[in-house]
Amino acid sequence: MTHKDQDIHVLDFPGATALKDAGRTEPPDPAVLATAQSLVRRAIAADAEHAVPATASDTVVVAPRFGRRRLVACAAAVAAVAAGVAVLPVVGVGSDPAASASAADLFNTMADRAASGSQRSAPYWKTTVRTWVEGDKPHTDNTYLSRSKLVIKTQNGRTVTKKAPPGGVRWMVGNRQVSWDALDKLPTRPDALRRVLSAGAEGSAAAEQTVRQSGELLTEAPVSPRLRATLFRVLADTPGAKVTERVKDGAGRIGTEISWRWSKNFDHSPHSPNWIVRPSDGQILECNNVWEDDPERMAGRSTYLYTGPADSVG
Template sequence: MTHKDQDTHVLDFPGATALQNAGRTEPPDAAVLATAHSLLRQAIAADAGHAVPATAAATVVVTPRFGRRRLAACAAAVAAVAAGVAVLPVVGVGSRPAATASAADLLNSMAGRAASGSQRRAPYWKTTVKTWVEGDRTHTDDYYLSRNKLVIKTQNGRTVTKKAPPGGTSWSVGDRQVSWDNLDKLPTRPDALRRALSAGEHGAAAAEQTVRQSGELLTDSPASPRLRAALYRVLAGTPGARVTEGVKDGAGRIGAQISWKWSKSFAHSAHNPNWIVRPSDGQLLERNNVREDDAGHITERDTYLYAGPADSVR
Protein backbone atom coordinates (compact mmCIF):
# COMPACT_ATOMS: atom_id res chain seq x y z
CA MET A 1 0.00 0.00 0.00
CA THR A 2 1.32 3.47 -0.92
CA HIS A 3 0.57 6.83 0.59
CA LYS A 4 -1.82 7.47 -2.29
CA ASP A 5 -4.20 4.61 -1.52
CA GLN A 6 -4.07 4.76 2.28
CA ASP A 7 -7.39 5.46 3.99
CA THR A 8 -6.72 8.80 5.63
CA HIS A 9 -9.99 8.55 7.59
CA VAL A 10 -8.75 5.67 9.77
CA LEU A 11 -7.72 6.76 13.26
CA ASP A 12 -4.52 4.84 13.90
CA PHE A 13 -3.93 5.06 17.67
CA PRO A 14 -4.81 3.02 20.78
CA GLY A 15 -8.46 3.54 21.65
CA ALA A 16 -9.42 4.57 18.11
CA THR A 17 -11.96 1.77 17.70
CA ALA A 18 -13.86 2.82 20.81
CA LEU A 19 -13.85 6.40 19.59
CA GLN A 20 -15.14 5.45 16.17
CA ASN A 21 -17.87 3.23 17.60
CA ALA A 22 -19.03 6.02 19.86
CA GLY A 23 -20.11 8.08 16.89
CA ARG A 24 -20.35 11.83 17.08
CA THR A 25 -19.77 13.50 20.42
CA GLU A 26 -20.18 17.11 21.43
CA PRO A 27 -17.00 19.20 21.72
CA PRO A 28 -15.50 19.14 25.24
CA ASP A 29 -15.90 22.08 27.54
CA ALA A 30 -13.34 24.84 26.95
CA ALA A 31 -12.17 24.64 30.56
CA VAL A 32 -11.48 20.92 30.16
CA LEU A 33 -9.40 21.58 27.04
CA ALA A 34 -7.51 24.36 28.80
CA THR A 35 -6.66 22.05 31.68
CA ALA A 36 -5.55 19.29 29.31
CA HIS A 37 -3.39 21.69 27.31
CA SER A 38 -1.81 23.05 30.48
CA LEU A 39 -1.05 19.54 31.75
CA LEU A 40 0.45 18.55 28.42
CA ARG A 41 2.65 21.65 28.34
CA GLN A 42 3.87 20.93 31.86
CA ALA A 43 4.60 17.29 31.00
CA ILE A 44 6.50 18.30 27.84
CA ALA A 45 8.43 20.88 29.83
CA ALA A 46 9.34 18.32 32.48
CA ASP A 47 10.54 15.93 29.81
CA ALA A 48 12.59 18.68 28.12
CA GLY A 49 14.01 19.91 31.42
CA HIS A 50 12.77 23.52 31.24
CA ALA A 51 9.78 25.50 32.46
CA VAL A 52 6.77 26.42 30.36
CA PRO A 53 4.31 29.00 31.74
CA ALA A 54 0.86 27.56 32.41
CA THR A 55 -2.27 29.43 31.59
CA ALA A 56 -4.74 27.78 33.49
CA ALA A 57 -6.21 -10.96 60.39
CA ALA A 58 -5.15 -13.91 63.30
CA THR A 59 -2.55 -11.46 64.35
CA VAL A 60 -3.18 -7.79 64.27
CA VAL A 61 -1.14 -6.91 61.23
CA VAL A 62 -3.44 -5.03 58.91
CA THR A 63 -3.50 -6.83 55.57
CA PRO A 64 -5.74 -6.38 52.51
CA ARG A 65 -9.07 -8.20 52.50
CA PHE A 66 -8.58 -8.76 48.79
CA GLY A 67 -5.73 -10.80 47.30
CA ARG A 68 -2.46 -9.18 46.17
CA ARG A 69 -2.59 -8.01 42.58
CA ARG A 70 -0.37 -6.04 40.22
CA LEU A 71 -1.13 -2.76 38.50
CA ALA A 72 -0.71 -2.27 34.78
CA ALA A 73 0.34 1.03 33.23
CA CYS A 74 -2.48 1.67 30.75
CA ALA A 75 -1.66 2.49 27.15
CA ALA A 76 -2.13 6.21 26.41
CA ALA A 77 -5.07 7.04 24.15
CA VAL A 78 -6.10 10.29 22.55
CA ALA A 79 -9.68 9.81 23.75
CA ALA A 80 -11.94 7.11 25.14
CA VAL A 81 -15.68 6.91 25.54
CA ALA A 82 -17.03 4.76 28.38
CA ALA A 83 -20.36 5.02 30.15
CA GLY A 84 -20.82 8.40 28.53
CA VAL A 85 -17.68 9.82 30.15
CA ALA A 86 -14.79 11.07 28.02
CA VAL A 87 -11.34 10.65 29.56
CA LEU A 88 -8.38 12.79 28.49
CA PRO A 89 -4.92 11.24 28.91
CA VAL A 90 -1.95 12.90 30.58
CA VAL A 91 1.57 12.32 29.31
CA GLY A 92 3.45 10.06 31.71
CA VAL A 93 7.14 9.56 32.45
CA GLY A 94 8.93 7.37 29.93
CA SER A 95 6.64 4.59 28.68
CA ARG A 96 4.31 4.73 31.70
CA PRO A 97 1.25 6.98 31.28
CA ALA A 98 0.03 8.79 34.38
CA ALA A 99 -3.51 8.61 35.73
CA THR A 100 -6.07 10.12 33.35
CA ALA A 101 -6.66 13.83 33.75
CA SER A 102 -10.02 13.27 35.42
CA ALA A 103 -8.55 10.73 37.86
CA ALA A 104 -5.64 12.99 38.76
CA ASP A 105 -7.94 15.97 39.19
CA LEU A 106 -10.35 14.00 41.37
CA LEU A 107 -7.62 12.57 43.59
CA ASN A 108 -5.90 15.94 44.01
CA SER A 109 -9.24 17.50 44.90
CA MET A 110 -9.80 14.80 47.52
CA ALA A 111 -6.31 15.47 48.87
CA GLY A 112 -7.26 19.09 49.44
CA ARG A 113 -10.44 18.13 51.27
CA ALA A 114 -8.66 15.54 53.38
CA ALA A 115 -5.97 18.05 54.35
CA SER A 116 -8.57 20.54 55.55
CA GLY A 117 -10.30 17.97 57.77
CA SER A 118 -9.70 17.19 61.42
CA GLN A 119 -9.45 13.97 63.36
CA ARG A 120 -9.41 13.47 67.10
CA ARG A 121 -7.19 10.90 68.76
CA ALA A 122 -8.88 7.88 70.30
CA PRO A 123 -7.81 4.44 71.56
CA TYR A 124 -9.65 2.60 68.77
CA TRP A 125 -10.05 2.92 65.03
CA LYS A 126 -13.50 1.60 64.18
CA THR A 127 -14.68 0.42 60.79
CA THR A 128 -18.15 -0.86 60.05
CA VAL A 129 -17.83 -2.97 56.92
CA LYS A 130 -20.55 -4.50 54.80
CA THR A 131 -18.85 -7.47 53.13
CA TRP A 132 -20.09 -9.47 50.18
CA VAL A 133 -18.32 -12.26 48.30
CA GLU A 134 -19.85 -13.97 45.29
CA GLY A 135 -21.54 -17.18 46.37
CA ASP A 136 -21.90 -16.09 50.01
CA ARG A 137 -24.30 -13.97 52.04
CA THR A 138 -23.75 -10.31 52.81
CA HIS A 139 -22.75 -9.56 56.41
CA THR A 140 -21.97 -6.35 58.27
CA ASP A 141 -19.39 -6.39 61.08
CA ASP A 142 -17.73 -3.83 63.35
CA TYR A 143 -13.93 -3.85 63.67
CA TYR A 144 -12.30 -2.10 66.64
CA LEU A 145 -8.57 -1.84 66.13
CA SER A 146 -6.23 -0.64 68.88
CA ARG A 147 -2.48 -0.63 69.45
CA ASN A 148 -2.52 -4.16 70.89
CA LYS A 149 -5.64 -5.95 69.69
CA LEU A 150 -8.49 -6.24 67.22
CA VAL A 151 -12.05 -6.76 68.44
CA ILE A 152 -14.60 -7.91 65.88
CA LYS A 153 -18.31 -7.69 66.67
CA THR A 154 -20.07 -9.79 64.07
CA GLN A 155 -23.55 -9.41 62.66
CA ASN A 156 -24.68 -12.62 64.36
CA GLY A 157 -23.74 -11.32 67.83
CA ARG A 158 -20.33 -12.93 68.29
CA THR A 159 -17.35 -11.03 69.67
CA VAL A 160 -13.90 -12.13 68.53
CA THR A 161 -10.71 -10.68 70.02
CA LYS A 162 -7.33 -11.08 68.36
CA LYS A 163 -4.18 -9.98 70.15
CA ALA A 164 -1.46 -8.10 68.34
CA PRO A 165 1.94 -9.75 67.92
CA PRO A 166 5.00 -8.38 69.74
CA GLY A 167 5.49 -4.83 68.56
CA GLY A 168 1.77 -4.13 68.36
CA THR A 169 -0.61 -3.38 65.52
CA SER A 170 1.10 -2.47 62.27
CA TRP A 171 0.47 -1.75 58.60
CA SER A 172 2.46 -2.70 55.53
CA VAL A 173 4.30 0.25 54.02
CA GLY A 174 6.52 -0.85 51.18
CA ASP A 175 8.62 -3.76 52.39
CA ARG A 176 8.30 -3.01 56.11
CA GLN A 177 5.71 -2.78 58.88
CA VAL A 178 4.79 0.55 60.47
CA SER A 179 3.27 0.62 63.96
CA TRP A 180 0.32 2.70 65.15
CA ASP A 181 2.52 5.33 66.80
CA ASN A 182 4.87 5.52 63.81
CA LEU A 183 2.16 6.36 61.28
CA ASP A 184 2.72 10.02 62.12
CA LYS A 185 6.38 9.59 61.19
CA LEU A 186 5.66 8.60 57.60
CA PRO A 187 6.68 11.27 55.08
CA THR A 188 3.92 13.48 53.73
CA ARG A 189 5.82 14.78 50.70
CA PRO A 190 4.31 12.77 47.82
CA ASP A 191 7.64 11.79 46.26
CA ALA A 192 9.06 10.54 49.57
CA LEU A 193 5.82 8.75 50.48
CA ARG A 194 5.72 7.07 47.09
CA ARG A 195 9.25 5.74 47.62
CA ALA A 196 8.20 4.34 51.01
CA LEU A 197 5.07 2.67 49.63
CA SER A 198 6.72 1.18 46.57
CA ALA A 199 9.87 -0.06 48.32
CA GLY A 200 10.80 -3.61 47.41
CA GLU A 201 9.01 -3.61 44.04
CA HIS A 202 9.60 -2.17 40.58
CA GLY A 203 7.54 -1.08 37.60
CA ALA A 204 3.90 -2.13 37.49
CA ALA A 205 4.31 -4.18 40.67
CA ALA A 206 5.44 -1.06 42.56
CA ALA A 207 2.38 0.86 41.32
CA GLU A 208 0.06 -1.96 42.41
CA GLN A 209 1.67 -2.12 45.84
CA THR A 210 1.33 1.65 46.21
CA VAL A 211 -2.39 1.54 45.40
CA ARG A 212 -3.12 -1.46 47.63
CA GLN A 213 -1.25 -0.17 50.67
CA SER A 214 -2.72 3.32 50.25
CA GLY A 215 -6.20 1.82 50.32
CA GLU A 216 -5.46 -0.04 53.54
CA LEU A 217 -4.10 3.08 55.23
CA LEU A 218 -7.05 5.21 54.07
CA THR A 219 -9.69 2.80 55.37
CA ASP A 220 -8.15 0.68 58.11
CA SER A 221 -5.81 3.03 59.97
CA PRO A 222 -5.96 6.20 62.10
CA ALA A 223 -3.94 8.08 59.50
CA SER A 224 -3.81 11.83 60.12
CA PRO A 225 -5.44 14.30 57.68
CA ARG A 226 -1.96 15.25 56.43
CA LEU A 227 -1.08 11.63 55.68
CA ARG A 228 -4.45 11.02 54.01
CA ALA A 229 -3.92 14.05 51.80
CA ALA A 230 -0.43 12.84 50.89
CA LEU A 231 -1.77 9.38 50.00
CA TYR A 232 -4.30 10.87 47.60
CA ARG A 233 -1.58 13.02 46.02
CA VAL A 234 0.58 9.93 45.53
CA LEU A 235 -2.35 8.14 43.90
CA ALA A 236 -2.97 11.12 41.61
CA GLY A 237 0.43 10.47 40.07
CA THR A 238 0.10 6.68 39.92
CA PRO A 239 -0.63 5.18 36.49
CA GLY A 240 -3.61 3.04 35.61
CA ALA A 241 -6.56 4.98 37.07
CA ARG A 242 -9.83 5.72 35.31
CA VAL A 243 -12.88 7.53 36.69
CA THR A 244 -16.60 6.95 36.16
CA GLU A 245 -19.03 9.34 37.85
CA GLY A 246 -22.37 8.49 39.44
CA VAL A 247 -21.67 4.91 40.60
CA LYS A 248 -23.56 3.31 43.52
CA ASP A 249 -21.74 1.45 46.27
CA GLY A 250 -23.07 -1.58 48.13
CA ALA A 251 -25.12 0.68 50.42
CA GLY A 252 -26.70 2.65 47.58
CA ARG A 253 -24.56 5.76 48.07
CA ILE A 254 -23.51 7.65 44.94
CA GLY A 255 -19.85 8.35 44.36
CA ALA A 256 -17.11 8.42 41.75
CA GLN A 257 -15.57 5.08 40.81
CA ILE A 258 -11.82 4.86 40.33
CA SER A 259 -10.92 1.74 38.40
CA TRP A 260 -7.40 0.31 38.63
CA LYS A 261 -6.43 -2.06 35.84
CA TRP A 262 -4.02 -4.87 36.68
CA SER A 263 -1.60 -6.36 34.20
CA LYS A 264 -2.08 -10.00 33.23
CA SER A 265 1.69 -10.37 33.45
CA PHE A 266 1.65 -9.58 37.16
CA ALA A 267 -1.86 -10.48 38.37
CA HIS A 268 -2.29 -13.22 40.96
CA SER A 269 -5.91 -13.68 39.84
CA ALA A 270 -8.10 -12.49 37.00
CA HIS A 271 -9.64 -9.55 38.85
CA ASN A 272 -9.31 -5.78 38.74
CA PRO A 273 -10.03 -3.48 41.69
CA ASN A 274 -12.39 -0.52 41.87
CA TRP A 275 -12.68 2.15 44.51
CA ILE A 276 -15.83 4.19 45.04
CA VAL A 277 -15.06 7.54 46.64
CA ARG A 278 -17.05 10.53 47.86
CA PRO A 279 -15.33 13.61 46.42
CA SER A 280 -17.17 16.04 48.73
CA ASP A 281 -15.20 14.97 51.81
CA GLY A 282 -12.43 12.71 50.52
CA GLN A 283 -13.91 9.47 51.93
CA LEU A 284 -13.27 6.05 50.43
CA LEU A 285 -16.70 4.40 50.47
CA GLU A 286 -15.94 1.01 48.97
CA ARG A 287 -13.31 -1.27 47.52
CA ASN A 288 -14.52 -4.01 45.19
CA ASN A 289 -13.12 -6.42 42.62
CA VAL A 290 -14.42 -7.17 39.16
CA ARG A 291 -13.54 -9.90 36.68
CA GLU A 292 -10.65 -8.99 34.43
CA ASP A 293 -12.70 -9.93 31.36
CA ASP A 294 -15.97 -8.35 32.54
CA ALA A 295 -15.79 -4.93 34.20
CA GLY A 296 -19.47 -5.15 35.18
CA HIS A 297 -19.11 -8.43 37.10
CA ILE A 298 -18.32 -7.66 40.75
CA THR A 299 -16.95 -10.70 42.58
CA GLU A 300 -16.43 -9.22 46.06
CA ARG A 301 -16.89 -5.92 47.84
CA ASP A 302 -16.13 -4.19 51.12
CA THR A 303 -18.44 -1.23 51.70
CA TYR A 304 -17.32 1.11 54.50
CA LEU A 305 -20.37 2.36 56.39
CA TYR A 306 -18.18 3.99 59.01
CA ALA A 307 -14.45 4.58 59.43
CA GLY A 308 -13.23 6.73 62.26
CA PRO A 309 -12.06 7.00 65.86
CA ALA A 310 -13.89 5.28 68.74
CA ASP A 311 -13.44 5.66 72.50
CA SER A 312 -14.59 2.13 73.40
CA VAL A 313 -15.89 -1.17 72.04
CA ARG A 314 -19.68 -1.09 71.95
Protein backbone atom coordinates in the same frame (compact mmCIF):
# COMPACT_ATOMS: atom_id res chain seq x y z
CA MET B 1 -3.26 25.45 19.57
CA THR B 2 -5.72 28.08 18.31
CA HIS B 3 -8.63 29.58 20.13
CA LYS B 4 -11.34 32.13 19.57
CA ASP B 5 -8.89 34.96 20.17
CA GLN B 6 -5.51 33.79 21.43
CA ASP B 7 -4.09 31.17 23.71
CA ILE B 8 -3.66 32.44 27.26
CA HIS B 9 -2.69 29.10 28.87
CA VAL B 10 0.85 27.74 28.82
CA LEU B 11 0.83 24.11 27.66
CA ASP B 12 3.79 22.48 29.35
CA PHE B 13 3.16 18.76 29.66
CA PRO B 14 4.19 15.55 27.85
CA GLY B 15 2.64 15.65 24.37
CA ALA B 16 2.00 19.40 24.30
CA THR B 17 4.13 19.90 21.20
CA ALA B 18 2.30 17.15 19.32
CA LEU B 19 -1.01 18.64 20.31
CA LYS B 20 0.04 22.06 19.04
CA ASP B 21 1.37 20.63 15.77
CA ALA B 22 -1.89 18.79 15.18
CA GLY B 23 -3.56 22.08 14.31
CA ARG B 24 -6.79 23.57 15.58
CA THR B 25 -8.47 21.94 18.56
CA GLU B 26 -11.44 22.76 20.70
CA PRO B 27 -10.91 24.92 23.80
CA PRO B 28 -9.40 22.93 26.68
CA ASP B 29 -11.74 21.07 29.00
CA PRO B 30 -12.16 22.89 32.35
CA ALA B 31 -11.04 19.68 34.08
CA VAL B 32 -7.69 19.91 32.30
CA LEU B 33 -7.15 23.44 33.49
CA ALA B 34 -8.24 22.46 37.00
CA THR B 35 -5.71 19.64 36.90
CA ALA B 36 -2.92 22.03 35.93
CA GLN B 37 -3.87 24.30 38.82
CA SER B 38 -3.89 21.31 41.18
CA LEU B 39 -0.44 20.25 39.97
CA VAL B 40 0.92 23.73 40.61
CA ARG B 41 -0.60 23.81 44.10
CA ARG B 42 0.80 20.35 44.80
CA ALA B 43 4.28 21.34 43.62
CA ILE B 44 4.24 24.38 45.87
CA ALA B 45 3.05 22.31 48.83
CA ALA B 46 5.66 19.61 48.19
CA ASP B 47 8.43 22.20 48.05
CA ALA B 48 7.35 23.62 51.41
CA GLU B 49 7.13 20.29 53.21
CA HIS B 50 9.93 18.17 54.68
CA ALA B 51 10.15 14.40 54.49
CA VAL B 52 10.35 12.39 57.70
CA PRO B 53 11.82 8.87 57.39
CA ALA B 54 9.71 5.91 58.44
CA THR B 55 10.90 3.40 60.99
CA ALA B 56 12.40 0.22 59.60
CA SER B 57 12.00 -2.53 62.19
CA ASP B 58 8.32 -3.39 62.59
CA THR B 59 6.10 -6.47 62.29
CA VAL B 60 2.74 -6.41 60.57
CA VAL B 61 -0.42 -7.58 62.30
CA VAL B 62 -3.24 -5.91 60.38
CA ALA B 63 -4.40 -8.16 57.54
CA PRO B 64 -4.90 -5.85 54.52
CA ARG B 65 -8.47 -5.83 53.24
CA PHE B 66 -7.13 -4.53 49.93
CA GLY B 67 -4.38 -7.17 49.80
CA ARG B 68 -4.40 -9.83 47.13
CA ARG B 69 -4.06 -12.74 49.52
CA ARG B 70 -7.19 -11.70 51.44
CA LEU B 71 -8.81 -9.77 48.65
CA VAL B 72 -12.45 -9.17 49.47
CA ALA B 73 -13.69 -9.29 45.92
CA CYS B 74 -16.38 -6.70 45.51
CA ALA B 75 -18.38 -4.67 43.06
CA ALA B 76 -21.12 -4.23 40.59
CA ALA B 77 -20.37 -4.45 36.89
CA VAL B 78 -17.81 -1.92 35.74
CA ALA B 79 -19.50 1.04 34.10
CA ALA B 80 -17.99 2.37 30.90
CA VAL B 81 -15.74 5.39 31.21
CA ALA B 82 -17.90 8.51 31.08
CA ALA B 83 -18.19 10.06 27.65
CA GLY B 84 -16.10 13.15 27.19
CA VAL B 85 -13.67 12.35 29.98
CA ALA B 86 -10.44 14.32 29.75
CA VAL B 87 -7.50 12.22 28.59
CA LEU B 88 -4.57 14.55 29.15
CA PRO B 89 -1.96 12.25 30.70
CA VAL B 90 0.01 12.88 33.85
CA VAL B 91 3.43 11.37 34.39
CA GLY B 92 3.23 7.58 34.48
CA VAL B 93 5.49 4.87 35.86
CA GLY B 94 7.58 2.89 33.41
CA SER B 95 5.66 2.05 30.24
CA ASP B 96 2.25 1.94 31.91
CA PRO B 97 -0.48 4.34 30.82
CA ALA B 98 -0.80 7.28 33.18
CA ALA B 99 -3.90 8.25 35.10
CA SER B 100 -6.32 10.39 33.13
CA ALA B 101 -6.48 14.08 33.93
CA SER B 102 -9.93 13.55 35.42
CA ALA B 103 -8.53 10.96 37.83
CA ALA B 104 -5.63 13.22 38.76
CA ASP B 105 -7.98 16.14 39.32
CA LEU B 106 -10.29 13.99 41.44
CA PHE B 107 -7.45 12.79 43.68
CA ASN B 108 -6.02 16.30 44.04
CA THR B 109 -9.45 17.65 44.97
CA MET B 110 -9.80 14.97 47.64
CA ALA B 111 -6.29 15.79 48.84
CA ASP B 112 -7.24 19.43 49.29
CA ARG B 113 -10.36 18.45 51.24
CA ALA B 114 -8.44 15.99 53.41
CA ALA B 115 -5.72 18.53 54.19
CA SER B 116 -8.28 21.01 55.47
CA GLY B 117 -9.98 18.43 57.70
CA SER B 118 -9.30 17.30 61.24
CA GLN B 119 -9.32 14.01 63.10
CA ARG B 120 -9.59 13.52 66.83
CA SER B 121 -7.37 11.11 68.69
CA ALA B 122 -9.06 7.96 70.01
CA PRO B 123 -7.91 4.57 71.33
CA TYR B 124 -9.65 2.62 68.55
CA TRP B 125 -9.95 2.81 64.80
CA LYS B 126 -13.37 1.47 63.84
CA THR B 127 -14.54 0.14 60.49
CA THR B 128 -18.07 -1.00 59.77
CA VAL B 129 -17.98 -3.05 56.57
CA ARG B 130 -20.76 -4.75 54.64
CA THR B 131 -19.11 -7.62 52.78
CA TRP B 132 -20.51 -9.64 49.91
CA VAL B 133 -18.66 -12.38 48.06
CA GLU B 134 -19.92 -14.17 44.99
CA GLY B 135 -22.05 -17.16 46.00
CA ASP B 136 -22.63 -15.95 49.56
CA LYS B 137 -24.99 -13.62 51.43
CA PRO B 138 -23.86 -10.14 52.53
CA HIS B 139 -22.94 -9.59 56.16
CA THR B 140 -21.94 -6.53 58.19
CA ASP B 141 -19.16 -6.61 60.79
CA ASN B 142 -17.65 -3.99 63.11
CA THR B 143 -13.89 -4.04 63.57
CA TYR B 144 -12.12 -2.17 66.39
CA LEU B 145 -8.37 -1.85 66.10
CA SER B 146 -6.16 -0.52 68.89
CA ARG B 147 -2.45 -0.48 69.46
CA SER B 148 -2.65 -3.78 71.34
CA LYS B 149 -5.58 -5.77 69.94
CA LEU B 150 -8.16 -6.34 67.24
CA VAL B 151 -11.82 -6.83 68.18
CA ILE B 152 -14.35 -8.02 65.60
CA LYS B 153 -18.08 -7.91 66.34
CA THR B 154 -19.88 -9.99 63.75
CA GLN B 155 -23.41 -9.65 62.46
CA ASN B 156 -24.45 -12.90 64.15
CA GLY B 157 -23.46 -11.60 67.58
CA ARG B 158 -20.02 -13.18 67.95
CA THR B 159 -17.10 -11.22 69.36
CA VAL B 160 -13.60 -12.22 68.31
CA THR B 161 -10.60 -10.68 70.05
CA LYS B 162 -7.03 -11.04 68.82
CA LYS B 163 -4.08 -9.70 70.78
CA ALA B 164 -1.25 -8.04 68.94
CA PRO B 165 2.23 -9.54 69.27
CA PRO B 166 4.96 -7.58 71.08
CA GLY B 167 5.39 -4.22 69.42
CA GLY B 168 1.71 -3.72 68.61
CA VAL B 169 -0.26 -3.68 65.37
CA ARG B 170 1.55 -2.93 62.12
CA TRP B 171 0.80 -2.04 58.51
CA MET B 172 2.82 -3.02 55.47
CA VAL B 173 4.22 0.08 53.77
CA GLY B 174 6.45 -0.68 50.81
CA ASN B 175 8.81 -3.44 51.93
CA ARG B 176 8.71 -2.50 55.60
CA GLN B 177 6.18 -2.73 58.43
CA VAL B 178 5.02 0.37 60.27
CA SER B 179 3.50 0.60 63.73
CA TRP B 180 0.53 2.73 64.84
CA ASP B 181 2.73 5.46 66.30
CA ALA B 182 5.15 5.35 63.35
CA LEU B 183 2.38 6.27 60.90
CA ASP B 184 2.95 9.91 61.89
CA LYS B 185 6.58 9.55 60.85
CA LEU B 186 5.85 8.59 57.26
CA PRO B 187 6.88 11.21 54.66
CA THR B 188 4.33 13.89 53.81
CA ARG B 189 6.03 14.93 50.57
CA PRO B 190 4.38 13.01 47.68
CA ASP B 191 7.66 12.05 45.99
CA ALA B 192 9.16 10.77 49.24
CA LEU B 193 6.02 8.85 50.23
CA ARG B 194 5.84 7.25 46.79
CA ARG B 195 9.38 5.94 47.19
CA VAL B 196 8.44 4.39 50.53
CA LEU B 197 5.21 2.83 49.22
CA SER B 198 6.77 1.39 46.07
CA ALA B 199 9.93 0.08 47.73
CA GLY B 200 10.73 -3.51 46.80
CA ALA B 201 8.76 -3.44 43.53
CA GLU B 202 9.53 -2.29 39.99
CA GLY B 203 7.63 -1.09 36.94
CA SER B 204 3.89 -1.68 36.92
CA ALA B 205 4.15 -3.77 40.09
CA ALA B 206 5.44 -0.68 41.93
CA ALA B 207 2.40 1.34 40.86
CA GLU B 208 0.04 -1.48 41.81
CA GLN B 209 1.68 -1.92 45.20
CA THR B 210 1.38 1.83 45.77
CA VAL B 211 -2.35 1.80 45.01
CA ARG B 212 -3.06 -1.27 47.13
CA GLN B 213 -1.15 -0.08 50.18
CA SER B 214 -2.58 3.43 49.88
CA GLY B 215 -6.08 1.94 49.94
CA GLU B 216 -5.25 -0.07 53.04
CA LEU B 217 -3.94 2.97 54.87
CA LEU B 218 -6.88 5.16 53.82
CA THR B 219 -9.44 2.69 55.19
CA GLU B 220 -7.72 0.51 57.77
CA ALA B 221 -5.34 2.89 59.56
CA PRO B 222 -5.65 6.01 61.77
CA VAL B 223 -3.70 8.22 59.37
CA SER B 224 -3.59 11.97 59.98
CA PRO B 225 -5.32 14.42 57.61
CA ARG B 226 -1.89 15.52 56.35
CA LEU B 227 -0.80 11.96 55.51
CA ARG B 228 -4.22 11.23 54.02
CA ALA B 229 -3.84 14.23 51.72
CA THR B 230 -0.37 13.09 50.67
CA LEU B 231 -1.64 9.61 49.86
CA PHE B 232 -4.22 11.14 47.51
CA ARG B 233 -1.52 13.27 45.86
CA VAL B 234 0.58 10.14 45.31
CA LEU B 235 -2.43 8.43 43.72
CA ALA B 236 -2.95 11.44 41.44
CA ASP B 237 0.39 10.63 39.80
CA THR B 238 -0.09 6.85 39.75
CA PRO B 239 -0.90 5.29 36.36
CA GLY B 240 -3.88 3.22 35.38
CA ALA B 241 -6.88 5.01 36.92
CA LYS B 242 -10.13 5.73 35.06
CA VAL B 243 -13.11 7.61 36.45
CA THR B 244 -16.86 7.08 36.09
CA GLU B 245 -19.25 9.53 37.69
CA ARG B 246 -22.44 8.77 39.63
CA VAL B 247 -22.02 5.10 40.51
CA LYS B 248 -23.97 3.48 43.38
CA ASP B 249 -22.19 1.50 46.07
CA GLY B 250 -23.62 -1.51 47.90
CA ALA B 251 -25.52 0.77 50.29
CA GLY B 252 -27.12 2.80 47.51
CA ARG B 253 -24.90 5.85 48.02
CA ILE B 254 -23.84 7.81 44.95
CA GLY B 255 -20.12 8.25 44.42
CA THR B 256 -17.39 8.36 41.80
CA GLU B 257 -15.87 5.10 40.63
CA ILE B 258 -12.12 4.84 40.16
CA SER B 259 -11.16 1.76 38.17
CA TRP B 260 -7.71 0.20 38.29
CA ARG B 261 -6.41 -2.52 36.02
CA TRP B 262 -3.60 -4.65 37.38
CA SER B 263 -1.00 -6.32 35.24
CA LYS B 264 -1.92 -9.86 34.23
CA ASN B 265 -1.71 -12.23 37.20
CA PHE B 266 -0.51 -9.47 39.53
CA ASP B 267 -0.14 -11.06 42.97
CA HIS B 268 -1.91 -14.15 41.60
CA SER B 269 -5.36 -12.50 41.54
CA PRO B 270 -7.93 -12.81 38.73
CA HIS B 271 -9.63 -9.55 39.75
CA SER B 272 -9.45 -5.93 38.64
CA PRO B 273 -10.15 -3.53 41.52
CA ASN B 274 -12.39 -0.50 41.56
CA TRP B 275 -13.05 2.06 44.27
CA ILE B 276 -16.14 4.16 44.82
CA VAL B 277 -15.24 7.42 46.55
CA ARG B 278 -17.08 10.47 47.86
CA PRO B 279 -15.19 13.48 46.46
CA SER B 280 -16.74 15.91 48.95
CA ASP B 281 -14.70 14.50 51.84
CA GLY B 282 -12.34 11.99 50.23
CA GLN B 283 -13.93 8.93 51.84
CA ILE B 284 -13.57 5.53 50.18
CA LEU B 285 -17.14 4.21 50.21
CA GLU B 286 -16.43 0.86 48.64
CA CYS B 287 -13.75 -1.42 47.26
CA ASN B 288 -15.21 -3.42 44.42
CA ASN B 289 -13.75 -5.97 42.04
CA VAL B 290 -14.77 -7.69 38.83
CA TRP B 291 -13.37 -10.75 37.14
CA GLU B 292 -10.47 -9.91 34.87
CA ASP B 293 -11.81 -12.08 32.04
CA ASP B 294 -15.46 -11.05 32.52
CA PRO B 295 -15.88 -7.42 33.66
CA GLU B 296 -19.67 -7.79 33.61
CA ARG B 297 -19.50 -10.47 36.29
CA MET B 298 -19.68 -9.31 39.88
CA ALA B 299 -17.13 -10.95 42.17
CA GLY B 300 -18.10 -9.21 45.40
CA ARG B 301 -17.81 -5.96 47.32
CA SER B 302 -16.71 -4.41 50.60
CA THR B 303 -18.86 -1.39 51.41
CA TYR B 304 -17.46 0.88 54.12
CA LEU B 305 -20.37 2.19 56.19
CA TYR B 306 -18.03 3.82 58.71
CA THR B 307 -14.29 4.38 59.04
CA GLY B 308 -12.99 6.54 61.83
CA PRO B 309 -12.01 6.91 65.48
CA ALA B 310 -13.92 5.25 68.34
CA ASP B 311 -13.60 5.71 72.09
CA SER B 312 -14.62 2.17 73.00
CA VAL B 313 -15.74 -1.19 71.68
CA GLY B 314 -19.50 -0.99 71.51
